[in-house]
Amino acid sequence: MFLLSFHYGLAQEDPFSEEVKKYFLITASTPEYSTALQQAASIAKALQLELNLRELRPQETGLGLSWDVKECEESGWDHPCYVARGRYDDGTYVSVEWSNAYQGFAEGYYVVMVASHQELDTEMEALLVQTQTHVPDAYIKAAPIYMGCMH
Secondary structure, three states, X not given: OHHHHHHHHHHOOOOOXXXXXXXXXXXXXXXXXXXXXXXXXXXXHHXXXXXXXXXXXXXXXXXXXXXXXXXXXXXOOOOXXXXXXXXXXXXXXXXXXXXXXXXXXXXXXXXXXXXXXXOOOHHHHHHHHHHHOOOOOOEEEEEEEEOOOOO
């Protein structure tokens, strides 16, 4: 019984962790928001995917991206506020994200993401191949996303 429970524990993620591993399909990163936005629009058109900026706007405060004051306050957060893609909005769509919110990403960059998924499945791998026909350097990177309480 001990061996069975030990094996089961190794095969599962920590059920008490407030972080979940997510996979991101990335096509570009740049310190300039305007460049990231231009690249995001271009790849969205090439792949015929939705460009969903999640109503985030660049900030002069050093945060990178934030929702407007009203959205932050309605969520119970101070402005500026930003939540990493993948917390509640996985899927295949193009967005521009702020690298500082992702563990293991270089800080200070706007990142063009084509997809975020909890599993590295055949759908995401096929999308990578398709994306690389337009952006040969596109890649998939995993990062933990905080899923715990935000208040």
